[in-house]
Amino acid sequence: MYIIKSQQTMTSSPPRRRIVGVSTKMYFSVARTKQYVDELLQILSSASNTDLLKTIDIFIIPDHVTLTSVIAQLKHSPLPVLPGAQDAFYEDTGAYTGEVSPAVLAEVGCRIVELGHAERRRIFGETDADTARKSTAAARNGMVPLVCIGERSRADGQAGVNVAVDECRTQVEAVLSALPGAVEVILAYEPVWAIGAAEPAGAEHVVSVTQALRNLDCVRSREGNTRILYGGSAGPGLFAQLKDGVDGLFLGRFAHDPAQFYKTIVEVATA
Template sequence: MAPRVLGVSLKMYFGHERALAWCRDVADLAREHPAVRSGAVELAVMPTYLAIPAALRILDGVAVVGGQDLATADEGAYTGEVSGAELAEIGCRVVEVGHAERRALFGETDAVVCAKTAAALRHGLTPFLCVGETDRGEPADAAAACVRQIDDALRDAPGDSNGGAPIVVAYEPRWAIGAPEPAEPAYIRAVCSILRSHVRSLAAHPRSRVVYGGSARPGLLSAVADDVDGLFLGRFAHDPAALASILDEAHALAGVPDAPLPTE
């Protein structure tokens, strides 16, 4: 069975020292947790830019680390921007692209998301490509909106579609982001099953995944696991104990024996 993906974006909730303390707690958890040791789960952490170098050291061997955004360009007079080239240079392997907050607060359009997706892929970064409908409706309509967003984002991807590199499609209905509860499991499964089929139809890299975000929390993975490859977590992963609970779910779903702890 392919590993589940658990991504965590810290957004801008933490100060620098708190972010590093969180990374240390998660590293300690992940090094001992059977879901990570067995390979049943791949962890991806996206802290703020300033915390990335330290997070790379702290989480080495237990999680991949990346940025919450990247520039459309690789270099030049772009004050305040961070390029995919630089993220890759320091050791990042993933990057968040097209989050609903970037669209709503900073005016990112489909064209910008397309350019950022291409920038990530040409530097070997796996994009966590965020898609989702604005208003709640029928699952088929939501899936259609998300398929359009995926196709728009990959329009300028290097190579034949994105067959040369994996992507993670993060389905995050915009009406569920920051809400008290996530979308209902049946709704999530209906949408994500269509998105999975579409990603596979693109002849995408075999390690491409579809995960759910939008107020994702402990207890959800078990309810959607048949149609979803993992979760993209925000505030509900700020407590490492909550992340441990989700790792427990993933381990139970995998049904694999505990991997032994390394010996000295």
């Protein structure tokens, strides 16, 4: 069973351990995934600030086909880099053709499972209930659910913040009500309208929304650690503007260049 340890406790409120990671979605071939991970590990191996980088969590979420080979590559990393999966089914075994067993993911060394992404909801019709069931499956197999949340439509000012918090509250409550209170959860706040956009959501909006989510009763009352990431056209130069609301970044295409990924890792560690 794998649990990512954090600095958060029930009796004090030290800074939560920061975290940054990337999903390759379905952009890479097998060869490109191997090259990407090799290049990133070379950069990490030559880094002079490895002690600093050990203070944060780093993760990579490749496609399912290359996951086991990425896990093998990461065993040679000079820093702990956590491998993740882009989805998992809510049952461990059975006649579920084409689905991916969370028990098998855990068996091969997967540490994080991304769930409820806006693309899964839009293309495949996944619901909050589906995400909750999948989250409990990941957790019971010792993996950390990384649950994507976010509002569909954009609105400006406080009205936009209110809309975002209302939509996200429903998504968060559905998942957290299904999970044991001691389980670690990562919430990835990704406004749907910002995914794939030229620019991320405004810093003031993100900080206001994520601070409000942090103060939800279902989050504050949990014994287990709950970290919040920002995703949605996230990249280098962003985290310093968001650090009052989030614990890290969930990166997409901007981190498909290993050098840019490394640059963002350093920024998250030092901001």
